[in-house]
Amino acid sequence: MINLILCGGSGTRLWPLSRKYLPKQFVKIFDGESLFQKTVKRNMHLCDELFIISGENQYFLAVDQLEELDILKNKKVRFFLESEGRNTAPAIALSCFDMDPQETVLVCPSDHIVSDLDIYEQAVARAAELAEEENLVTFGISPSYPETGYGYIQAKGEDVRAFKEKPDAATAQKYLKSGDYLWNSGMFCFKSSTILKAMAKHSKDIFEASENAYNNRSIIGENQFKIKKKDMQSIPAESIDYAVMERTDNVKVVYGEFGWNDVGSFKSLFDLSEKDIVNNAVLNLQTEKVLKPVVINARDNLIINNKRQIAVIGEDNLVVVDTDDALLIANKSESQKVKEIVNQLKERGSELAEIHKTVIRPWGSYAILEEGPLYKIKKITVKAGKRLSLQKHFHRNEHWVVVSGTAKVTLDDEVFLLRQNESTFIKMGAEHRLENPGNIELVIIESQVGEYTGEDDIVRIEDDFKRNE
Known part of the structure; x- marks a missing residue:
């Protein structure tokens, strides 16, 4: 069985804790672990392989947190990088095109909590049995109060009668009183061939556009692929519930009495x-x-x-x-x-909606120490053996001072080393690159001065992490 983990979403309902470049699933606030890490640990011994769907900016967060769990050495992990999110139906289809048709797939959002792991394992085992019988299986949670923020599943035993959209308060109260409705957890289990067959029948446009996008995918590393942005944009954006689950009759539900919470507020x-x-x-x-x-x-x-x-x-x-x-x-x-605060910040052009003071990057991290209208000061930490992209800026000059470690600097046609307390000046428009050739972390202080110091004033010429593609 493959555990397909959905890592998309920006988590705006938990701002300022959660932001675009560090969404809630990667924030370490639960006993020193993130929701993503808890999801991986919950499923790793139930599944033979992990298959992680994330945005390009979240991929490196996922890799770092998997390394902390020592997962990458012991478990096969595949990554599908979304250049643009198109909801769960395209994400699941594109992933299943990359699997053996007979593979059983357990689909889990990365930002949920499960407190009773024994009952959870029993529910997953039952879902896998139903999936082997060519059923599409969803997990329903018995409602404890009339929640208006979840979709509902009308069920009789393991048979699904109907899917219901998020209700108003009166309807939610009616659902609770009837005893026939469950919260829709957003978790699923099915064989890869079963979901693709159902999608081809009930959402042919999504199936065909996803198949074309997959066939045109970019292989960017071992067990890692990315869909080109124009191909992602050609796929209709739709949830798996609406695209397939609500339209087919081979749907079963497993009751999830395992202490579930989507941590959505x-x-x-x-x-x-x-x-x-x-x-x-x-x-x-x-x-x-x-x-x-x-x-x-x-x-x-x-x-x-x-x-x-x-x-x-x-x-x-x-x-x-x-x-x-x-x-x-x-x-x-x-x-x-x-969420209204986040929208207002975006309208103001504020970076507070998207980034924290400390931002994780594939090569390390940077922390904003101070900034004003014409300047910004950063602490940049580069992992051993990593380097930033070869890049240039149109609106700022930069001054680098090495705090610890050794920096290998490319500046136009020059390549030279800087050691502790040594510095260099990067003129606006100059092609430059920072690299850590050593075995310990490199830490520098970067002072930016210019009319504009936003993170989008970066032209990447070469990039080890293919962010310039």
């Missing part, structure tokens, strides 16, 4: 967290030098702690999220409106 995060005696929940983004919040006459709050001291007096039902560059304070009942 701060309320969900609060519900999952341990509470103190007055029902406050505290989560820490830092693992060292944690400053415990001071809370006086306040209860039922979710506090996500970072580096600063947080104090709350006389307030209940708040969400307080402190990050390096943004602070969210919201009433818990209104916290779903955080």
